[in-house]
Amino acid sequence: MEFRLELVFVPVSDVDRAKTFYADQVGFHVDHDQTVSDDLRFVQLTAPGSACSIAxxxxxxxxxxGSLKGLQVVVDDADAAREFLIERGVEASPVQDLAWGRFTGFKDPDGNEWTIQQLPAWRGSAG
Structure with a gap:
């Protein structure tokens, strides 16, 4: 039995502002933007290379x-990811070196918190 996490709902106060932030500044692809009624709008975005999207x-x-904390994405190079975000006007924290990886992070306009991890070189090796 497979259970694949493919969609995470992110609570935002201004859909257009959040869509612009995630698409234009963070680089997510806009998969869908559907307004069903005045009370229902669904926007799905996916980070490049990810099998999981946000809504x-x-x-x-x-x-x-702004209450969602602990969203985490994995990158090949934490320094490059931080520089990518900073160049697009996103405040990204300094890269931290820890035994379990290198980390940076950012918050969206509402304060939802994202962590970016560069996995350590030993991941997947025996020993």
Whole structure:
């Protein structure tokens, strides 16, 4: 039995502002943007190379905007990811070197927190 996580709902207060942030600044691809009614809009975005997307919109969830913490993506180079974000106007934290990887991160306009991890070289090796 396979259970694939393919969609995470991110609570935002302004859908257009969040869509612009994730697409234009962070570089996510806009997969869908469908307004069903005044009370229901669904926007799906996917980070390049990811099998999991995020959804923002109206009428989707009742979670407080900015309350999502601990979203994590993996990159090949944490320094390059940080520079990519900074060049696009995203405040990214300094890269930290830890035993389990190199980390940076950012917050969206509502305060939802993302962590970016560069996996350590030993991942997947025996020993």
């Amino acid at each position: 923002i919109g109206t009428g989707l969830i009742d979670t407080v905007p």
